[in-house]
Amino acid sequence: MTEQPCIPVRVHGRHEALSLREVLLRAHEIEDLAVPVPPAQSGLLRVLAAIAARLTGLDDPELSARQWTARRRALLQEPAGFDPLRVEDYLSRYVWDLFDTVRPWWQDPALTAQCTKRAGANKVAFGRPSGHNLAWLSAHRDSAPVPLPCDEALWHLVAQHYYGAASRCSTRTVGELSSADGTAGPLRSTVSFHPLAATLYESLLAGLPKYLGDGQDTPDRCPWEQDAPPDPLRPAEPVTWLGGLLTGRSRHALLLVPTPDGSAVADAYLTWGTQHPRLEATDPYLVIHTDTSKDAEQRRSPRQADADRAVWRELDALLLAGDESPTVQRPQVFDTLNDLPEPLRSTLRVWVCGFDQDGKTRNRTWYTALTPPVWTWAQDNDPAAARRMASCRQEAEQVAALLTKVAGQAWRQTTSPSGRIRGGSAWARTARAHYWPRAQTTFWRLQDDREAEARPAFVRDAVAALRQATAPTLRQHRRAGPALARAVAALHTDPNRTTSRSSGRKAPRA
Known part of the structure; x- marks a missing residue:
């Protein structure tokens, strides 16, 4: 991932494919990601946001709110983007190879011994029919599988961790526990809202939520930063900040199987990653609804993606502060946008990504939208405009x-x-x-x-x-x-x- 072009981006109006290293080193030149699979782009933005926090020191829980805001404003004035030395240091600490035999990126090599059957490359790739499903919109079939190019495999790997299905999967046996029941990914059926600035560097910094905890007793680590893949028999570490919040709540475990020459993915394992209850956390890019008539455990729920619902109908949920709408909470990242420099704040748009799915296995369609610069109409800046929109x-x-x-x-x-x-x-x-x-x-x-x-x-x-x-x-x-x-x-x-x-x-x- 750090050497091969695997992440499509838009630079000066042109589309290019860059490695992860190039994306980080050229983030101040890149206008935006251009991944053809929107759920994968939504997931990659979360991955890159967590990495951006590591590279900039904005993941320091000891920073006060004022210090955090001042540091972010200073970083936004940096024309050269991320510090190249910090980028190289961070990338050198971890394994970024999809096919590494010991620690493949965001995968679990133990699945070769724990699973009795492979799922197939078609099962991993959203949009491909698999198993006994009919091939309505694609000619792919498991009896004659077509290898998945490595860059596409990366996109679908990321999308599965966030939007994976809740269904019967490959049987996984760990110790005395043997199960083939999977649960839905943390973003399944949701719609995400990401601040979009002039460059990817600015977008990532603008999209970072402040640390709101009182301290952290356990290390905040992304899956690839851990010494080993998560133990499926142990509860996951509590979510303390960005690493766990944005990348540590997957419900699935995957392992990609390469072709003999390593140029593509020929097969894959896809199964459950944990049987423990979901971690309590609020994704900072989701609109949250509160229904006080329900039990405490079920009161809060993210807004569901709906391909039949136009994006302008979501604007008031983004622009109204929490005290204006007690039953609807805008994405947490929007609570810090007023701290941004005015030139950036006034041009900020919102990239919207929804994946219209049911809660189990059916994927209807994904959709994206891009708003005009709307933050000047927010309740924080223009209360009359926000109320008018609402x-x-x-x-x-x-x-x-x-x-x-x-x-x-x-x-x-x-x-x-x-x-x-x-x-x-x-x-x-x-x-x-x-x-x-x-x-x-x-x-x-x-x-x-x-x-x-x-x-x-x-x-x-x-x-x-x-x-x-x-x-x-x-x-x-x-x-x-x-x-x-x-x-x-x-x-x-x-x-x-x-x-x-x-x-x-x-x-x-x-």
């Missing part, structure tokens, strides 16, 4: 919920007025699909015109979307016209205002 987003969501309801009612009144129909409403699904692109345009227009009322604007979008969704079938059903008229009237009804029957107000025409 209120507009809430109005858009409320109108969308009402649209779904009235479209479903209209569909039932049209197709089955005397009884229920099975399945969802075709009108509701189509109307939502038409509504959200319109609502996005309206949302940004409302930020420029803060005097305009939000709800009527989104209602107009909902009415237009409903008419567009029902147009193909309107003439085919005699009940469709009256049902649509009632739906439009319901959309125009303000739930916060009651209208008396004597007002004489007529329902809007469909």
Whole structure:
């Protein structure tokens, strides 16, 4: 990894593949990572953030908050990026070889003796069908496996540690414990938010959370910094800071098997890494929701990735401080962005990575997005702008919920007025699909015109979307016209205002 090009990056608008050493030495020239597998890029950003803390001394728990902030600001003024001597010293301490026979990077060589079966390279690579699964979108099959290039194997290795499935896996026997049950990776089904600056060097420093503990009794170590792979029979060391927080919570164990010439991965072991309960920790790049109606152990949960949800609907969760929204906590890294120099803070964007998965084995799709520079609108800097964004987003969501309801009612009144129909409403699904692109345009227009009322604007979008969704079938059903008229009237009804029957107000025409 330190010698061979394995990490795609973007430098001066061009794409290059660099080794880990080159990435660290040229971080101040690199604009961003460009890994084609977004979950792997999300994981690599966490790996690089932990390494950046080691290289800069920002992992020192003895630093006060003021000292930590001052050191980070001083480092951001360093035009040459990371100290080359520190980079070489850190890389020389550990093994960075995927196929090392004693200590392969982030793998466990004991799996060759502890597992009775290999999983296959297809099992490790997200997107490849494996086992008895049908090959819907890929021609790969286990009966004729195609070796996985080493750089791609690295990406999927990282992604498995963070987003791996909870399912039956290769049976692993350690002492008297033998099991084939795996649990989900720490980021499975989540959406991550990473600050993005002009260079990778600035992005990594901007994305470091402050140390919030009262001290650490156990060493804070990344998996590759430990003397040996984690013992699956022992509970993991408590999470104290960045090393354990960002890289030490994997639930899986892997071992890549190279081709005879070592140029690719021919096979792999993939199994459970621990059967102990999850470590208590909050990933600093996730939005956290709190539901006080649940038991204490289940109250806090990360926001789930949803490929059908546009990123602008997440902005208020990023921009509002915790005291403004007690049930939603923005990613912890955003709590320190106000300490950054103003030129950097005002241009800071957010790279978003979601992996839409179920909690077990199904991977729907991954997605990414890049926001404009939004930190100047944060509640810390412009409370009015942050509240405006939050209120507009809430109005858009409320109108969308009402649209779904009235479209479903209209569909039932049209197709089955005397009884229920099975399945969802075709009108509701189509109307939502038409509504959200319109609502996005309206949302940004409302930020420029803060005097305009939000709800009527989104209602107009909902009415237009409903008419567009029902147009193909309107003439085919005699009940469709009256049902649509009632739906439009319901959309125009303000739930916060009651209208008396004597007002004489007529329902809007469909």
